[in-house]
Amino acid sequence: MGIDQQMFAPSQPLPADRIGILTAFDPGARTLRAGYRVAPQFRALPVDILFEKDVPVMLRDGVTIHVDLFRPVGVEEVPVIVAWSPYGKGQGTSASVMGIFGLVGLGNDIVSGLEKFEGPDPAYWCAQGYAICNPDIRGVVDSEGDSVLWDRQEGRDCHDLIEWLAGQEWCSGKVGMSGTSYLAVSQWFTAAEQPPHLAAINPWEGVSDVYRDLVMRGGMPDTGFAATLQNGSFWGKNRKEDILAESERYPLMTDLWENKIPDFDRITVPAYVVASYSNTLHTAGTFRAWRRMASSQKWLRIHNSQEWPDYYEQKNVEDLLQFFDRYLKGKDNGWEATPPVRYSLLDLEGGDQIDIGAEAFPPSDVTSTKYYLEGRPRTLGLTPPEAQAMVTYSIGANPDSASFVARFDRETVMVGYPKAHLWVEARGSEDMDLFVLVQKLDRFGTPLQQFTVPNQGAMIHDLTERGGSILRYKGSDGRLRVSLRNLDEALSTHDVPVHSFNRVQKLTPGQVVGIEIDLLPIGLVFHPGEQLRFIVSGRSLLGPMMPGAADYAPANKGQHVIHTGGNSASYLQLPIKAG
DSSP states (O other), rough: HHHOOOOOOOBEEEEEEEEOOSSSSSOOOEEEOTOOOSSSTSOOOOOEEEEEEEEEOTTTTTTTEEEEEEESSSSEEEEEOOOOOOOOGGGGGGGGHHHHHHHOOOOGSSSSSSSSSOOHHHHHHHTTTOOOEEEEEETTTOSOBBBBSSSSSHHHHHHHHHHHTSSSTTEEEEEEEEETTTTHHHHHHHHTTOTTTTTEEEEEOOOHHHHIIIIIIGGOOHHHHHHHHHHHHBBBBSSSEEEEHHHOOOSSSSSSHTTTSSOOGGOSSOOOEEEOOOOOOTTTHHHHHHOOOOOOEEEEEEEEHHHHHHHHHHHEEEEEEHHHHHHOOOOOOOOOOOOEEEEEBBBBSSEEEEEEEEESSSOOTEEEEEEEEETTTTEEEEEESSEEEEEEEEEESSSEEEEEEEEEESSSSEOOOOOOEEEEEESOOOEEEEEEEEEEEEETTOBEEESSOOOOOOHHHHHHSSSSSTTTTOEEEEEEEEGGGBTTTTOOOOOOOOOOSSSOOOOOOOOOOEEEEOOOEEEEEEEEOOEEEEEESSSSSOSSSSTTTHHHOOOOOSEEEEESGGGGGGGEEEEEEHH
16 A cells, blocks of 8 residues: 555754744634734735634544634634645745745735735735635644645545534535645645535646655656755744655555546536646646546636646636636636636737637647658658668767757647657667757747746846746757666556556667657647747656756666667657647
8 A cells, every 4th residue: 555655754944944933833813803903914815804713623543733714704604625734724825835926026016915825815804704814734733733735634634624624614515625836746636535615616727646746757767856845944843744754665556546536537626727837746637637527518728828827817716716616606607608628829929818718629621740850850740751760979078969940831830748659769778868859940940949937037048048948938849868768558548648657678789669648738829930849858857846946867878869760760749629
């Protein structure tokens, strides 16, 4: 069982930069009057709010956690929205959270400071007739127990909290969940536990497979952000799960990692899922969960920015209100007329399109089209080359990558799931760490990129030059350790290959193998004369996803050979929209 493979390390007390004005343990109820500001830089409350602090809740195994409750003043029963994460429930006014808002270019006055990091703001939701529940989860701050990281245990714990909330005299019996990143991931696990009073979820970008999305993407032990998450979030009195040690001890798919994948078939509640093309941590997981969840009432919106500005943008908050009003309050407000999919198209030159309605993703008029790699001219073409050719680069050399370019003579729109099918060979090694990237070039061959956040100043350029990939979009990427190329036939589709990661198949001298690499979903427009560059490399092409996270050092040596044409016709498969 996965629980038997879990490893733990001592937790540490909350550091100064994670302590907010309301962090200190101080049980009791108080009324925050309209106009109240927790600090001058934050938004004033529009209505009176009853604030119950550090309320104890006992879970099924006897562990007690503490929650903060914000609800409208009055006797009317109201639904409640849960924001489940390890980020302390009082951290909204901490130096850390204010610093992150500053990094991406958001003003602190767009929120009240009462919200959990990446969660719904009580100032808005209480004014709309909702309660907000901010828990300190198992093992965090003053809550008891040992912390786990993105695990089915969290689903069971949140199930218990939801049922406790539904039984409170002020609650209408309807409970929802909302939030980005960790707060999104916890919703997959909770909904799969099917708490009777969970009425709707709103996962706003989050991983849905810890092995494939966080610690071992492509089978590579790239744990830079996992270290940031583990060492920078789980502050408490007991132990925290040591996912870094686990990834080192269990580099293949085991019960431990299976336990960190939600049971998508059991997610049946109405779901409003939000995704982007540009979050190298969250994108694959969000689309995976949306595809696989069993709910017959699910909506997907794909935006063109970054999750934090998108989550707090007023029009998106009001859109979410309509969803929750329908399923937490039972209002007949026409929400069901919302298209099942609303997607964006990136232009990277100022002409993005958003909220394009569709019945599915990819839209029904999209065709998966093979663009074949041509080794000698280094182009991409629609016809398989008859002649075989080899493209070679040496690890540590300059260049240490191989590019293939296609120029479009008419407007070309790509929406959906790209993948690469490559025939490769290793010389001087028994394995290969391969990285691929689809990049848009203008008609002069210049790479096009786009910041995903409002801050576009000098420092953000520095932070995203060789990393910070969630803050600057440079294209759709993928990666694979070739010895882990075995496909899971049950989960793989024509468009989205899924690797089993449960067996190692080393390469032998002269062996040429066919591999498939999934790239992040794409929504991209190419105008006449513009070009697509497909890059294959033995090094990380985007760098770490967040500033300050350690970059991955691939386990490569010798030479990489890409075979093209003939019986080794490598290709890039792209989702081309009719038009």
